Structures are given as structure tokens and as C-alpha cells.
Amino acid sequence: MRLPGGTISAVQLHALADAAEACGDGDLHLTSRGNVQLRGVTRPGLAARLTDAGLLPSPSHERVRNVLASPLSGVSGGLADVRGLAASLDLVLCSTPELAALPGRFLFAFDDGRGDVASEGADVCWRATGSSEGTLLLAGGDTGRRVARADVVAVLIEVALEFCRVRGAAWRVAELDDPAWRGTPVPRTGFSMPAGLIPQDGGGYAAGVVPRFGQLSATQARALAEFGTALVTPWKSLVLPDVPPDVFARLGFGGEALGTTACIGRPGCAKSRADVRADAVFRPGLRAHFSGCERRCGKPSQSYVDVVAEAGGYRIDGRWVPLDEMEGKL
The missing domain is CATH 3.30.413.10 (Sulfite Reductase Hemoprotein, domain 1)
Incomplete structure (x- = not known):
């Protein structure tokens, strides 16, 4: 199940927990693209469950809805708030018929300036350089093109359409020979997703949940859903905004990131x-x-x-x- 920007509502998390038990192996498996897998699916009814939960909004575009966003954006740190950009891109992506032809590995990303998802190998990424402007990255290289936050969704869609026109047999931007698709390589930041309680910029706490092997039981997923919307990260973990510290401590997830x-x-x-x-x-x-x-x-x-x-x-x-x-x- 693709989750643009990693966002999953409490209702959807409950629905996935129910689906894992009814149709699969009983667990939710977090992925390195900020998505969720159900494994061991042998019983019918999964597609209907996912559709009812709003997790399959466009069957024609499902495989190309690959969008990362800095999971701590608007919660703690970062130069710009990229919340909402992934959902906006997803709407335009799914309403653009030509983009159903994108390869299933093509990846979009919105980085709030801390360099976390910019290091994840996205084909096209907007990395904030300030609160309202950023730079365009292609396959991890800085093109030097500056793009306002207000224009970024349109620009990323424009890049994806152009890639569809010129890609030939290429699956990823990095496979194109044309130097116009190259940029100056950007060093990795070495970002590490925090675990446990995270002080929020606006007060209170968020929580980083790092389950072993990125695997949650249906029972654990339902417990996390009690905190509301969650953010699945590309590092097989979750961020829970606005968490009461005493309640989170009773869940027993601990505070040490697993390497x-x-x-x-x-x-x-x-x-x-x-x-x-x-x-x-x-x-x-x-x-x-x-x-x-x-x-x-x-x-x-x-x-x-x-x-x-x-x-x-x-x-x-x-x-x-x-x-x-x-x-x-x-």
C-alpha cells in the first residue's frame, strides 16, 4: 500500500490491521519507501478492504504513487514545512493520464532542508533552501534550478512528464545518458531517525517508533492508531505527532533506534x-x-x-x- 508522504490516518491503520489478520500473516511490514506491505495474503477480500479505507484511490496509477516527504517536517526542525505537498502531488499525479506510464520505481521526494529524504535516491526531489524556496534535484544531483514552494508540485509533474517522453527503456533518471538530466552530486547528510520521545517545535512531544525489522503486529498497529495520524518513514519506522509521554511509555516501544x-x-x-x-x-x-x-x-x-x-x-x-x-x- 503506497502512502504518499508516509501519511496514514488512524482509520486506515485500523483497516490495515484488520486486513492483515483477515487476509495475510497478521503483521504490517514497513518498507524503505515509507509504505506498508501485507504479506502472506492467501484469503480473498483485500482489494475491497483497501478501497473502502481510501488506500487505492486510482487503480490505473497505483504503482506510480511513490512519494517521500521529510517525516519530521512541521514537527521538529527543518527549513520549510513540506506537509501537504505529497498529498497535493498525488492528486495531480493520479489525474494526469500520461503519468500512469511512469515506471513503478520512479520516485518523487520533498525534503524540508535537513537532507533526510534527499539522500534516498529520488528521481526528482525538491530540497528546501528556505521557508518558501528550494532547489531541484535529479537523481540526487543539484540542477541549480531554484523553485518556489508554491510552484513545486507543478514543476515535479512537469519533470515526470518530460521523463516519460524521453526515457526510452530507462526506468530511472540515473539511467538517462543525456547530460541535461545531470546535476552536481549532493553529499549525504548521515541523517538518523530518532527513536522515542521527540520535542516538538510548537511544544509537547512527538514519538519515533522503530519496530524490529519494521514489522508491527496488528495489535501494535491498533495501539499506535489511538494517537491519530501516523507518518511512515523510509527507514522502516513511524513518527507519531502530539503524543502524551506517559501514555507512549506504557506501549513499551522503547527509545533506542535499531541499526x-x-x-x-x-x-x-x-x-x-x-x-x-x-x-x-x-x-x-x-x-x-x-x-x-x-x-x-x-x-x-x-x-x-x-x-x-x-x-x-x-x-x-x-x-x-x-x-x-x-x-x-x-
Whole structure:
């Protein structure tokens, strides 16, 4: 389920929890594009449930509704408030017939100036340089083109339409040979999503929720829905604005960000060579991604220790290590 800007209402979160139990494996799986997956779907009725919850607004454009936005924008920090831009873009995107032809990997982003989603490899991104102006990035490169916040939705749609016209067999902007689609590379910021209570600029607290492997049970999802609208981040976590600290503490999610990530592994994926989530090593400060095969599904965009399953063990940054020695080699 694509969630432009990561926004999901309490009603929709409840609906997904119900759908996970009725049709899937009972869990909600957060993705590295700020979306939610339901896995193990073997029972009918899912599409009707999602449509009723407003999560499938345009079947013709569903695969191209890929939009990131800085999840802490308007909550804590940032140069500009990008809230609402993703929803506005989604409306125009879904009402533009030609854009149904965009490749399903094409990614839009709105960065509030802190550099968080600008580092996520979007094909076209507006990164704020002030409260009402920003710069246009293509495939992570700064084009030097300055765009007012008021015009940004129209400009990103214009870029997407032009990409459709010139792309040929390319799926992403980075695959185009034309130098006109290049910009000056922008360094990554090394942004890290906070966990636990986050002081809000306007007073009170938000909360960063970082579930292990980005996986929420239906029961946990319903508990989070009691706080109202949530924001799913590209780092398999959530932001809950306006959270009473004492109530959040009773949920037991803790306040430490988890640096270890993993693909779904066995038994959820037939291509995986191991149950990587059972084998994963957790240690404070360790940033590692465990993969069941060379596809490395769900890998983070920031630097990490690369751990890939092989027979009897794992290859860690290219070095083979037996399973019983994993703890000491990471």
C-alpha cells in the first residue's frame, strides 16, 4: 500500500490491521519507501478492504504513487514545512493520464532542508533552501534550478512528464545518458531517525517508533492508531505527532533506534537461503543489513555492513563467516 508522504490516518491503520489478520500473516511490514506491505495474503477480500479505507484511490496509477516527504517536517526542525505537498502531488499525479506510464520505481521526494529524504535516491526531489524556496534535484544531483514552494508540485509533474517522453527503456533518471538530466552530486547528510520521545517545535512531544525489522503486529498497529495520524518513514519506522509521554511509555516501544535491518528471509521468501531475521545480530551502534540472497531486498540507503546468506554461514562485506562465528565478526 503506497502512502504518499508516509501519511496514514488512524482509520486506515485500523483497516490495515484488520486486513492483515483477515487476509495475510497478521503483521504490517514497513518498507524503505515509507509504505506498508501485507504479506502472506492467501484469503480473498483485500482489494475491497483497501478501497473502502481510501488506500487505492486510482487503480490505473497505483504503482506510480511513490512519494517521500521529510517525516519530521512541521514537527521538529527543518527549513520549510513540506506537509501537504505529497498529498497535493498525488492528486495531480493520479489525474494526469500520461503519468500512469511512469515506471513503478520512479520516485518523487520533498525534503524540508535537513537532507533526510534527499539522500534516498529520488528521481526528482525538491530540497528546501528556505521557508518558501528550494532547489531541484535529479537523481540526487543539484540542477541549480531554484523553485518556489508554491510552484513545486507543478514543476515535479512537469519533470515526470518530460521523463516519460524521453526515457526510452530507462526506468530511472540515473539511467538517462543525456547530460541535461545531470546535476552536481549532493553529499549525504548521515541523517538518523530518532527513536522515542521527540520535542516538538510548537511544544509537547512527538514519538519515533522503530519496530524490529519494521514489522508491527496488528495489535501494535491498533495501539499506535489511538494517537491519530501516523507518518511512515523510509527507514522502516513511524513518527507519531502530539503524543502524551506517559501514555507512549506504557506501549513499551522503547527509545533506542535499531541499526540492524533484514529482508524477510525464510520462510517468507522462497529465494532466501536462511532465516536471516533469526540469525541477525543486534548490538548498539551496529548498522548491518542481513540478506537472504544477492538481491539484498530492503537494504538501507546509508552505509551499512553487508551480510549475505550462503550455505552454512554468511558473507560479511565479502568475507565468508560460519554461522557460529557471526557474533564475533560483526
